Amino acid sequence: MEKTYNHQKYEEDVYKLWEKSGAFTPKKDPKKKPYTIVLPPPNASGKMHTGNVLMIAIEDILIRWKRMQGYSALWIPGTDHAGFETQITFERRLKEQGKSRFDFDRATLYKKIWVFVQENKHLIEDQIRSMGASVDWTRNKFTLDPDVLETVVNTFKKMFEDRLVYRADYMVNYCPTCGTTFADLEVNHKERKDPLYYMKYGPFVLATVRPETKFGDTAVAVHPNDKRYKKYIGKEIEVDGLLGKFKLKVIADKFVDPEFGTGVVKVTPAHDKNDYEAGKRHHLEVKPVIGLDGKLNQKAGRFAGLTINEARKKVVEDLKKKGLLEKIDENYVHTVAVCYKGGHDIEPTILPNWFVKVGPLKEPAHEVVKKGKVKIYPKWQEVKYHRWMESMNDWPISRQVVWGIRIPAWYSTSENLNLQITFLNKDKVTKSGNLADLLKEYSLDEIRGGLQTLIAPADAKFSISDKNPGKDYLQETDTFDTWFSSGQWPLVTLGYPNSSDFKYFYPADVLETAWEILRLWVSRMIMFGLYLTGKPPFKDVYLHGIVRAMDGRKMSKSLGNVINPEEYQEEFGTDALRMGLISGTANGHDFNFPRDKVIAYRNFANKIWNIARFINLMFEKYSEETGINVPFLPDKKNKTQKLLKKEDKQILDDLNETTKKVDNSLEKYRFADAAEAIYHFMWDRLASDYLEKTKNREDKEISLSVLRHVYFNSLKLLHPFMPFITEVIWQELKDLRKRPDQLLISTPWPVINSKD
């Protein structure tokens, strides 16, 4: 054995050894208990980030521990198509080539992204391997595999039949730059200084930051108790506008804050959430003036075709010219909604959308956690779940993204001549308009072939089917929110509904993930699991904290503080990186990347390596000198037990205590406690204390048998945490073992001796 442990020399080979041995693939043995974890699928075209490393370390610890304890331990790997994120990445590529997604029909674009993802998928899978993850690759899944699509489509069909899916006009968070809608959860709020314009509006002056939406105003609102304006309530006023005079109703509504601005608000139901709600209360006309391209439409007269920002400038200019602008407050600070991906301004927009009716689904999902049928660790995270379940609204599931699972709804073109279509014609020129008009010039086949997007009115007729129901149909171009499909991940990975895997391994034992996606993902999985199988998809939920950068802030590209885990893997070894990260999980809070601990555990790896060298040396020396084999413990026949000295009994006791401590800590998902226990036992008790004492022992036969016994059992305890080096040593010392052919990964876990 070399003087220091060189991780780079061994890691890859050891992983192959494990995989080849079949240890990752459990047998469905009815005599054994199953233990199941489903890997939260990382982005198929992405790279491993520090959070992924922590996730894999934790899950690998659990699975190796249970496997050694004799369970049929199954850990299923997989990758996610990550709809929106991947499409954005791909579009960036297109941009480098001077192209954009609008240059392709959706089928072609989908194929291109497919190829792109397939080319990259092995990268993340290789990284999962390099982490030592003992996942069962024979069951590897991708969220766009045919069987996944089948299940997701069937679920949607069932939900539709159960009246849990509906279509409706809805005010969505639309990002004109990204060209898609975002769920409320995906919208960020940013504080910003914007000019507040005070403009003359008939008899009123009112304040707004968005003068460009005035063409969509369909009322003016004041507070019902505002004495200043009481006489106008219910009346019509005449307004001198940029496009001529027009009339508006004055409504009274409590949403108006009389203290703000002048206490008068223009109401634009098509482009503001509050106004939309107010519009519903007062039956106001909804008049959209901004299109999906982020430009003003024909209703804005001569301002049509301008982007929002251009229009704002121009409108303000013209208001000034006409003397309709009273003043501008340049120091107005407010919060604006921006999309979480690119930070672009969100434009609240009315769109027909597919919805999941959440009421009947969330009640049982709330119950199982309340009743403890699903336990959340650490306990204090549970509050977040309950609060979310109480406030969860119906779930908009349509995304205007090509890269995803297309909603299996079909529109008959003969019955829906008012479909709004955008497509590329034979000459690759973009054409859009309503179907009736387009059909005058183009065949349906040409439209279908070049189809980009289709917007069906909320009352359009459709049928739900996994196949094209007839010749004259067009399929919905919206795709599912990725959480709709990944919400069924525990089901699809386990072969729901009829496979033998499903019968044996479902429900999973633990769902382990970052607390960040408790709402987005965990809650949905519980809902789907209960809805489709009547059982929650897992028993325990363990939520780990976010790994922050060394400066204590969240890692982000823009801050330039992102840590690339691969560098640490290379420099200090995967085992050290895993252990270092685990040390940060003690109480489940977020923590800063523990660089010092990674180094400390690299040193620890070297420590246990050198204990092995020492043992090796002592055994060689002993057999050379005496020609006798050191007896194995426990050894009742040979009376070794009776010859044990006090210090021998002490270290055996300590081993027993450490085993207990590791087991108990892991039962409670206290990974850092377990790691620390084994660390201090091996370094302080075994190496610094007991090993030193053996040097002076006369009865080498006894002390060496104890030393070997304790060390080998320590390796077992440590194996789930630091799988590579422990397995390497296990193989290096194979001649000192009873069963030299055995791999550590498949060795039984140390038994706790409870007699003492």
Added chain:
RNA sequence: GAACCCGUAGCUCAGUGGUAGAGCGUUCGGUUCACAUCCGAAAGGCCAGAGGUUCGAUACCUCUCGGGUUCACCA
């Protein structure tokens, strides 16, 4: 605006109703035949501040200050 979390050795963090621990760092001393990725020793903390509960609080409660995160939002 609301909720939650945090404030413990120089740094990063554990922790407990009975007057504190780890890793790293620092200082001093070590080429003992497993390991300098090591060994031995040492220094270093009125556990943010104030009040309360208690025989006793760093730990429980209240408030203040400081930091973080999430959620919600008014033109």
